[in-house]
Structures are given as C-alpha cells and as structure tokens.
Amino acid sequence: MNRDGTRGGGRTLAAVDPAPAEAGSRAALRQWFHGEHGVAPIVVGLALVWVVLAAIEPDFLSAENLVNLTLQSVPVGVIALGVVLVLLVGQIDLSVGSVSGLAAAIVAVGTVTAGWPFAVGVLVALACGLAVGLVYGVLSTRLGLPSFVITLAGLLFFAGVQLRVLGPLGSINLPFESWFVRAIQQGFLEPGVAWALVAVWILAYLGMQVWVRERRRRADLSCVPWSQIALRTGALALVLAAAVGYLSTARGVGYSVVLFVVLVIVADVALRRTRWGRSVRAVGSDRRAALLSGVAVHRTVISCFMACSTLAALGGILAAGRLGAANQGTGGADTYLTAIAAAVIGGTSLFGGRGSAWSALLGVLVIQSVANGLTLLDLDQATRFMVTGAVLLGAIIVDMLVRRRRQEA
Numbered sequence: 001m002n003r004d005g006t007r008g009g010g011r012t013l014a015a016v017d018p019a020p021a022e023a024g025s026r027a028a029l030r031q032w033f034h035g036e037h038g039v040a041p042i043v044v045g046l047a048l049v050w051v052v053l054a055a056i057e058p059d060f061l062s063a064e065n066l067v068n069l070t071l072q073s074v075p076v077g078v079i080a081l082g083v084v085l086v087l088l089v090g091q092i093d094l095s096v097g098s099v100s101g102l103a104a105a106i107v108a109v110g111t112v113t114a115g116w117p118f119a120v121g122v123l124v125a126l127a128c129g130l131a132v133g134l135v136y137g138v139l140s141t142r143l144g145l146p147s148f149v150i151t152l153a154g155l156l157f158f159a160g161v162q163l164r165v166l167g168p169l170g171s172i173n174l175p176f177e178s179w180f181v182r183a184i185q186q187g188f189l190e191p192g193v194a195w196a197l198v199a200v201w202i203l204a205y206l207g208m209q210v211w212v213r214e215r216r217r218r219a220d221l222s223c224v225p226w227s228q229i230a231l232r233t234g235a236l237a238l239v240l241a242a243a244v245g246y247l248s249t250a251r252g253v254g255y256s257v258v259l260f261v262v263l264v265i266v267a268d269v270a271l272r273r274t275r276w277g278r279s280v281r282a283v284g285s286d287r288r289a290a291l292l293s294g295v296a297v298h299r300t301v302i303s304c305f306m307a308c309s310t311l312a313a314l315g316g317i318l319a320a321g322r323l324g325a326a327n328q329g330t331g332g333a334d335t336y337l338t339a340i341a342a343a344v345i346g347g348t349s350l351f352g353g354r355g356s357a358w359s360a361l362l363g364v365l366v367i368q369s370v371a372n373g374l375t376l377l378d379l380d381q382a383t384r385f386m387v388t389g390a391v392l393l394g395a396i397i398v399d400m401l402v403r404r405r406r407q408e409a
Contacts, residue, residue, distance in 0.1 A: 041398065042347050042362045049366060053373035060373050063250035069365075069372050070247070074256045075100075075319035076335065077364035080342040081260075081267055082311030084360050085304045087343055088271075088284045090352025091140065091147040093308050095154035096339055099132055100316030101331025102158045105165040107317050108172040108326035118180055122317060129313025130306055132158070137302030147305075155336065163328060171327035174320060184321030187255035191248050197258070198240045206233045256318055260361070263311075267357035280304060284352030315339075334385075341388060342367045345395040366391065 053060045079096050086093045103125035110121035132154065139145045166172065174181050189197070209229045216223050247253055271277035279300045282290035291297050320326045346363025348355030367388060374384045 039347060039356075039358060039362060042345070042359075042366070045345075046362065046366050046369065049369050049373070053369065053376075057373060057376045060376055063246055065372070065376070067247055067250045067252070067254070069368055070257045071254050071322065072372065073364045073368040074254075074260045075315045075322060076338050076342060076368070077260050077315075077360055078263060078318060079312050079315035079335065079339040080346070080364050081263060081357060081360040082308035082315075083339050083343040084346070084348045084355055084357060085267070085280070085311075086147075086308045087348045087350060088280050088352060088355055089301050089304045090284045090287065091301065091304065092151065092340070092350075093136065093147065093154075093305065093312075094151040094336055094340075095132070095158055096308065096312035096315075097331040097335030097337075098155045098158035098162060099129055099309050099312040099331070100319065100335060101326075102162040102165065103129055103313035103316035104320035104326040104330045105162045105172075107320055108174060109165055109167075111178075112172050112174065118178065125313050125317055126310055129309040129311075133306035133309030134302065136309065137298075137305035140305070141298040141301050162331070166326065166328060171325055173325045176324060180321050181324050183255050184318060185324065188252040189255070189258065191252065194244050194248065194253050198237075198244055201240060202233060202237050205236055209233070256322070259318075264357045264361050271357060276300070276303070281353055284354075286353075312339075338367055338388070341392045341395075345391060350396065 050061065059065055079100055083093060083096060106125040106128060107118075107121040110116040110124060111118050116124075136147065136150055136154065139150050140147050163170075176182075206229070209224070209232065213223050213229065244253060271280060279290070279295045282293065282295050283297050283300050287297060316331050319330055323330070342363035343355070343359055344350060344363070345366050346355070346359030346361070348359040348363075370387055370391065371384055374387065
C-alpha cells in the first residue's frame with residue numbers, strides 16, 4: 001500500500017467510480033434489445049399484434065378470449081420448448097408433430113380400447129417419445145446423418161404408425177368424465193392459489209438475483225446494480241399481477257398453463273445455471289471448439305433430441321386432453337411448422353447457440369394470437385398460413401441481421 005492510497009501503482013482505493021453501475025445499466029439495456037437473450041423486439045411485436053387485432057376486433061382482448069388463447073397455446077408451446085432445445089445445438093426436428101400425434105393415439109387407444117390405467121398410457125407415450133429422440137441422437141452423432149433428413153423420415157414413419165395405432169376408426173374419444181380431460185378443459189386455479197404462486201415466483205426471482213449478485217461480489221466481479229434488480233422484479237410483478245388479475249375476471253389460469261410455465265422455468269434454469277446448459281450453448285455456438293474444450297458433444301446433442309421428442313409426446317397428450325379425442329388430425333401437418341415457427345419467432349436462432357426457453361412461450365403467444373384473432377375475424381385458414389408465414393419470414397430476417405452484427409462486432 002503506497003502513501004497515496006494506491007496498491008502497486010493502481011487506482012486510488014478510496015475513489016468512487018460510478019461508471020460500472022452506469023455501464024451495467026447500459027449493458028442491460030443493450031442486452032434487452034440486441035443481446036443473446038434480448039426479448040424486447042418479441043415483446044414489442046406481440047404488443048403490436050395485440051393492438052392491431054384489438055383495433056379490428058375489440059373482443060380479442062376480452063378476458064374470456066385471452067383465457068382461451070392461453071389454453072390453446074399450451075400444446076404447441078410445449079412442443080416448441082423441445083424445438084428450442086434442439087435448435088440451440090444447431091439441429092432440427094421435423095417430426096415433432098408426428099411424434100405428438102402418435103403419443104396422443106397411444107394414450108387414447110391404451111386407456112379407452114385396451115383398458116390401461118391412464119398413468120400407464122401416459123408413461124408409455126412419453127417412453128416412446130424418449131426412445132425416438134435417442135434414435136435420432138445416435139444416428140446424428142454416431143453416423144453423422146443430417147438431422148433434417150433423419151427427422152423428415154421420422155415425420156413420415158411416425159405419421160404412418162399413428163394411423164396404424166388408431167386403426168380403422170381413425171378417431172377415439174376420451175371419456176369426458178375422466179379427471180385428465182376435466183383437468184385440461186375445465187381445471188383452473190383458485191384466485192387465492194394463483195396469487196400465492198405469483199408471490200412465490202416474484203420472491204424466488206428476487207432471491208435468485210440477490211444470490212447471483214452476492215456470489216459475483218465475493219468473487220470481485222462486476223455486479224448488477226440494486227436499482228436494476230428492483231426494476232426487473234417490479235416489472236415481473238406488474239406483468240404477473242396484471243395477467244392473473246385480468247384472467248381471474250373470467251375463468252382464471254388453467255392447470256395446463258401452469259404446467260407449461262413451470263416447464264419453461266425449469267428449462268430456463270437448466271440452460272442458464274447448469275453445466276448441461278453451458279454445454280448446450282457451447283455446442284450450438286461452435287461445435288469444434290466445444291469438443292476441443294472437453295465438452296461431451298455427442299451426449300449433449302443426444303440429450304437435446306431426447307428432450308425434444310419427449311416434450312413433443314407430452315404436447316400431443318395435452319392436445320388430446322384439450323380436444324377430448326385423438327384422431328388422424330392430431331399433430332397434423334401444420335403442427336411441426338407452427339412449433340418451429342414459434343421457436344424462431346420467439347428469438348431462437350436457426351443456426352444454434354442463441355435463444356432461451358422463454359422463446360417458446362413468447363413465440364407461441366405470437367403465433368396463437370394471430371391464429372386466434374383471424375378466427376375471430378372469421379378469416380379462412382389460408383389467410384392464417386399466409387400471415388404466419390410473413391411473421392416467420394420477418395423473424396428469420398431479424399435473426400440473420402443479429403447474427404451478422406455479432407460476427408462484425
């Protein structure tokens with residue numbers, strides 16, 4: 001320690017430099033708009049879609065319609081969450097629709113025709129999804145086959161298996177009295193329970209931020225300012241309170257919606273706070289560099305394929321519960337397109353390494369909002385496909401621009 005209060009010629013210890021806090025705020029703002037997990041463009045786009053649809057059809061923003069919107073978003077959203085994981089490692093799965101349809105068929109045939117307990121039907125369907133992902137992962141990593149070709153073949157194969165499982169009837173109705181159908185169609189949280197979950201979520205989010213900040217402070221690393229933590233927590237509390245309060249004026253928050261949000265939170269924590277999540281991003285960003293760094297590339301890719309197919313199966317099961325039936329149209333041709341579009345529109349890069357679990361939630365809200373609004377306007381499916389395609393094209397253009405900007409930086 002020198003007489004002037006410096007250490008080894010360094011800066012004065014007593015000096016207070018406000019730059020880190022200001023730089024941290026500016027960095028957070030850049031991350032919000034342009035960063036790897038930037039969600040501002042998606043949120044702005046979703047708000048714009050809602051404003052336009054509400055101006056054309058005021059019933060769009062009614063509490064009852066938004067409850068329907070959330071319920072409609074769940075099956076495709078769960079499938080899109082799996083697609084996000086596969087895209088993060090630079091792969092793709094075109095068969096998620098067929099796998100979801102096959103899972104729905106297995107549950108319906110097993111529980112209605114074969115007389116299985118419902119839990120057994122669900123476990124068999126999920127096991128099939130897990131096995132499909134394992135096969136894809138092994139073929140992709142061990143034999144070097146392109147995932148596009150593998151999963152395209154899987155799309156056709158499992159669509160045929162679905163038809164074979166359903167048999168000549170082609171459609172099987174699930175008992176309306178079953179607890180599963182009732183839970184999916186008519187299960188909603190009590191207002192007190194919903195508000196309790198909101199409080200738990202906010203406190204957990206605040207606690208996680210404080211814990212991360214303290215860890216970085218002890219390690220003498222730059223820390224997020226307290227003002228930024230307060231702003232983030234306040235924004236989350238405002239959004240959750242507004243959503244739960246408004247939906248509660250109708251039927252409320254559905255059980256399936258809670259399940260979807262929990263899955264997104266679990267996937268988000270796994271991607272950001274675990275070694276597996278760091279491996280996923282490393283593989284997607286630069287596969288060779290990840291391999292040279294000691295990352296288990298093959299196991300990481302296989303695990304993402306397995307998670308994707310399992311979530312696709314779960315999405316198919318939830319779709320069967322939502323419709324109260326499994327038929328030849330379950331997991332139809334537009335399901336995988338919608339799921340992939342939701343993942344990309346939500347901010348997940350087609351080239352790997354960039355995106356988050358929240359991409360599935362935000363993307364599916366955009367997709368389903370467009371579909372729901374066009375349905376209220378009594379427009380045909382052709383218009384829905386054209387509008388969705390235009391939105392997807394815009395998302396891909398944004399993805400390319402962001403990728404080019406990162407390469408030039």
